Amino acid sequence: MSSRHVEVNFDGLVGPTHNYAGLSYGNVASLSNAKATSSPRSAAKQGLAKMKALHDLGMVQGVLAPQERPDTHALRRLGFTGNDGEVLAKAAQQAPEIFQAVCSASSMWTANAATVSPGADTANGKVHFTPANLTNKFHRSLEPQTSGRILQSMFANPRYFEHHTHLPDNEHFGDEGAANHTRLCSSYDKAGVEIFTFGRYAFDSSKPAPSRYPARQTYEASQAIARLHGLSDETTVYIQQNPAVIDQGVFHNDVIAVGNQNVLFYHEQAFLDTEKKLHEIQQKFGSEPVYFIEVKTSEVSVEDAVQTYLFNTQLITLPSGKMAIIAPTECQENDSVADYLAQLVTRDTPIQQVHYMDVKQSMRNGGGPACLRLRVALNDTELAAVNPAVILTDTLFNRLNQWVDKHYRDELAVADLADPNLLDESRTALDELTQILKLGSVYPFQL
């Protein structure tokens, strides 16, 4: 019997403190929506609806739990004392920026949770996971330990899964996980080409780098991940992001390029040395041709790509073998992007369908459909070893919607973050969630 290989999307469940605090310099949406009122409940439901839509398309869909916020543990490390309520009140009053950062629900963007290399690519045949250290933004640098614990609880069997500690917490090894990592392969069971995209060289300031906005991922971090995962140089490619697009708001490569199997869909301005690098990808991919679908600036400007997240789409292979693009409704609302997608599916490429999803609550913080998911290619045996309680079914979908209705606020303004009840609400919700998803104790308040 031939075994089935699938790519599972593990979507981040939006946490109860989802808000717009304007924390991400270099991320245009985060800054332009700063201090707007959010809806944690609709954010979580939009996310769940996307998961359900992929499940209904016949995909295997997983759920990745959010993190404990506000992070009182981080505040204690920074010298705030007393009981939890006092710690929060003092921080909110004395250091509002730090306080807002420890309230962020940013773990919802699970493309930044980790880098994952499937067993077909690694030297020991195991699926490797390294949580991203996310050093460039304080609010995100609070995520890796808990991300690691949640991933270990979902992928627990050491026979199939290997977990690494996140890279040293330092800008030299700034690592943003799968958002800067693309895997191409002829089919999910075959060894693929792993493409690492980085923004700058940490140890060589003579190399190109953006001048306005930060480059979050370094070359040295990407190389460390490839070493940890036991990847071969023969099937690994490192590409530098074009610094000029980082300076226009492309803070992660998945804002300007997306790949799946034999397709790389990218903007003309995405990379440096594009021609040479595409040649290297094709050569390492092997004899079968890669579909390089390049979008010209004359078709879609970088500005429109950043506003609509045309490339932060999910490119998925349906059970039929055809590919579909899962795009945010912002793409539908922009004429040039909508026209582009309408004609793309009529062309002679594997991409045959577009599905639009409303993830506006996430988009307002700069997170599109692709930011919300972590991809893990698995064979049958590996999939059977995954904690089954995190795989979406109709029952789990309904259960999680009820859970959101019970615990989440409909509206949350930045000023509400200082409400002492929010911590209790959030912990009560997460405690129940760890039971629903059978995660065991993964949160600091449970340890």
Ligand SMILES: NCCC[C@H](NC(=O)CCC(=O)O)C(=O)O
């Ligand atoms: N891959 C998408 C990540 C989006 C994320 N936004 C944020 O953290 C915004 C949070 C805020 O501003 O409240 C980021 O920039 O890392």
